[in-house]
Each structure stands twice: as structure tokens, then as C-alpha cells.
Amino acid sequence: MTRPLNHDEASEALAAAALDALDGDEQAAVLLHAEACPICGPELAALRDAVANLAAAAPLPEGEIDSRLARARTRLLARVNADHADRPAGAPETAPGVRPLMIARPRGRFSLTPWVSLALAASVAGVAVLLRDRAALERQVAAARDSVGTLAATRAQLAERDSLVHRLTGPETVVVALAANRGPAASALMFWDRGANSWTMFARAVPPPPSGKTYQVWLVTPTAKISAGTFTPSPSGDAVVTATYPLDRDSLRAVAVTEEPAGGVPQPTGQLVMVGQAK
């Protein structure tokens, strides 16, 4: 779990954060601080701009750069167009101005000459070869389909990861740190993406609930305590809770976790386990 940094600690590490030269936890802690700090936030943005300019110092490699850039541009725009078209998978694609190949039906009477018979015999042999090739091609197509399936799954995972990163670090995200109400062990961070109305809480060191009990998360406003779901921590004490709930931007006062009967309750009744005030 990320330890919150004070201003001096975060300020010292801003240049390293701009260079992505911190280890994961420290990088996250600096970004969290900068998100809320009116001094470190703009300073980090300025350092990032400066650091990004270092790319201009990278020499272009030798070789056919322009043709490589042009080929990548063509692939990129084709990919984007394909996304736009939103065609069903496997649907045929015909470039504008290209007519599909038509096989003309023979007109009038015709007779099989010896030459044609010879050609037909050769064709039979050719068909056998084609059938063998077709079987090989079908195996390749099946393998390609498997690859496409794997690629689609990987893309879906990446999209999910990107979505999570955005929920945690987006410009509309507010972070509430929860601490244990009694004892030092449990803690949690709630990320509220106000643009998407999404809530994501990471908890750690939470002890297992007593038998027949569960933990329930509450969004506390001046007029209501709204349930954001129940959870049971993993054996190592970790838990992730996600919820979608629209809330007025200024109405959140606190986030709390209570111990409740299994299945949850409409309003909190049990012991307060963790709480964090919204700033």
C-alpha cells in the first residue's frame, strides 16, 4: 500500500516522477500528492513538458525513414477506418472502385474437343493438389482465428486496464483515504471518478469478518448514508470494491466501512471499522 508523502518528500521527488524513475509505490504516492497539491501539481506538469522535450534529442535512425512513416500512416488510417465501419467480424471488404470478380456463364453450344479433355484431366490432378492445399489453408485459418481470439482478449484486458487507470488518475478523480477506527492495521483508498460516477476502493490488512458478518461500504452525505456494496477480504486481507453511483460533486462528507450481517443492510447498524473524511 502506498504511504502518503508529505509536501517536502513529494516535492523532492517530482523530477524523478516526471522521468518515471521512481519505483511503482513511490511513483503512485508522488502522483497522488501532486493531484491534490496546488504547488506540486503545476510543477510536475511543467517538469513533464520539459522532460517530454528530451525526445527531440533522440536522433532519427538512418535508413528509409519517410517510407516507414508513410507505411505506418497507411496502416494506422486503415485500422481507424476499419474501427469506424464497425463491420461484423469476417465481413468482406471491397475497396471503392473495385468490382467483385464475376465468372461469366458460357453462352451458346460448345463441344469437348480432345484438347479440352486433356485440359480437364489436368484440372482433376490440379483439383487434388488444390484440395490438399485447401486443407492446409483451413488449418492456417483456424490457427489465425485462435490468434485473433487471443488478440481480442488481450485488447479487452488492455482496455480494462486503461479504464482502471483512468478511473484512478483522471482529472475528475477525488481520493479519500480511510484509516482503521480502532487499531492501526486496516486502511483503504477510495477513488471517486466524478465524471463517470464510478467508485473504486482498495483495502488492505482488513481482518476476516466474524462468522455471519460482512463488511459494507458507505458514502456519507449530509442527508444520507448510501451503500456502495459489501465485501469480504482475501486471506491476505486485501479487497477491491467497485460501484457506480451518481453523487453531487460537493455532497460527499466521508467514506466509511462498517461490520454488518451477511448480505448487507439498508442503513448502517454495526461497528465502524474504517472511515475517511472527504476534503
Next chain:
Amino acid sequence: MNPRHASAAYLSAEDDDPHLVERMREGDDQELGRVYDRWSRAVYALVSQLLRDPDDADDVLEETFYQAWRHAGRYDPSRGAVSTWLLTIARTRALDRIRTRQRLREEPLTPGHDGEDLAERAGRTAVADPSAGPEEQERREHVLAALGTLPPEQRQVVELAYFAGLTQIEIAARTGQPLGTVKTRVRLAGQKLREKLGEYYRGREAR
């Protein structure tokens, strides 16, 4: 072309970037082409420097702009310029690829980073790249000049962090310097680069 005019055109082009991204967000592919034409060379130079493999660099170049198109709605002008956003995506993708490659082949994390002085190599290639526009040349010269003002030990930590993707701990291990010393060098170098490059861009805006 008069370099002064070239700079002015370049500046106005950069000023227009957020609008291009805004229209890209609305699904305008032509704007994606314009953003690509403006920044693909810078992105390609960066990922080539990091990856040292032309095919990997091609892939990451395409992936960078595809991701930018897909997620144009996430660009926030208050967090930096469009070029910063694109180059950050590109660098992250390139480092991901290096780490994947490293896992697959047990390669070191510093592909081809042979310690050759970057400024020296960049200067040599700039001369050998006549297709680079005057704006690119000017920007490169200023960045190299800013790097050149850093003491060698500060320039080294910046290059190892930015172009080889090393963390401060990894830099300390590689250079044999105490971690505290590396942290100090990174911090001082960051301040100087911000000051020098900030002066340059403020100067351009005043033209």
C-alpha cells in the same frame, strides 16, 4: 525558409494541437492524419532510440497514434502539451515492449544503450537527416544545448532514466553511485532542464 518564419509557423501549429485533438475526439480521422504528420517523426525518433529495432519501432509508432485516437477524450490540456501526451504514450509503450522482450529473452533493460554520448550521436544524425524540417532542427538544437549545460554526471542520470527507462535504484546499481547521490542529480537536472527549456519556449512565445 526563413528560420524565424519557420518557428512562428511551428508555434502556431503547436497552439492548434488541442483543437486537432478535440476534433479527433469527435471522430474526425483527417485530424488524426494531421496530428500524425506533425508528431510522427518525433515519436519515431524516441521509440527508435529506446527500442533499437526498426520493426518494433514501427509497431509502437502505429500503436501510439491509434491509442491517442481511441482515447482522445482523455487528453487534458491543463496537464501538458499534446506533444507531451503523445511522447508519454510512446515512451510507455516502448518501455512495456522492452520489458516484455526482457522477460522473453532475458535481455538487459538497456537495449543498445552503449554509453555513446547522445548529444554527439544526435548532432551527427541531425546533419545526416536533411528531411528533418527547420523546426525540428531548431527544437533539437535547443534541447541538446540544454542537455549540454548539465554536468556530465547529471546528463548521465537523465539519459539513463529517459532513454533507457531505468529507475533511480537501477541507475545507482548501474553507475555504482549511492542512491542519495543519484536522487540529488536527478532533482538538480530536472530543475535545470525545466529552466532552460522553459526559457526557450517563453522566448518563442515572445517572438
